[in-house]
Amino acid sequence: MGRAVVQIKGETDRRQIATWAANVPAGTTVEFRAPRRSTDQNALMWSSLLGQISKQVDWYGQKLTSEDWKDVLTASLRRARVVPGIDPGTFVPLGMRTSQMTKEELNMLIELIYAFGAEHNVKFRELELVA
Structure with a gap:
């Protein structure tokens, strides 16, 4: 996986992110940001x-x-x-x-x-x- 952006809407998204985190190579950068202005x-x-x-x-x-x-x-x-x-x-x-x-x-x-x-x-x- 090169790059992925996910808006967390529920538990399914959280599980997907956890799966990705468990399988990405060391050195991968993860960024969590609060929702942007509407x-x-x-x-x-x-x-x-x-x-x-x-x-x-x-x-x-x-x-x-x-x-x-x-x-x-x-x-x-x-x-x-x-x-x-x-x-x-x-x-x-x-x-x-x-x-x-x-x-x-x-x-x-x-x-x-x-x-x-x-x-x-x-x-x-x-x-x-x-x-």
Whole structure:
């Protein structure tokens, strides 16, 4: 077996993984990851929350895009380190990707977005998600 990816849905999947683990050569790498963010979470974050913040909040005298707000809020959630950029006077926050976030991490980011919005009087319109 070269590579296998299995989403654990029940005991059958667990048994299959155990069988593979018992029979792979020494040195094989196994990685377990928490479930990734859902499309519903992603839609809520982008279509409703970040868009509304970008329309309603002035940040130090300027409007930021939804993408900018994603970076600002993710940096807050992750307590990001900031390093000087290549060009003088620029700074770069490290570790801002959300594409690899787990469902739990994205839930935490969404809660932070709601809290920030509440502190800045953002009126969020509700986004109806299809289950």
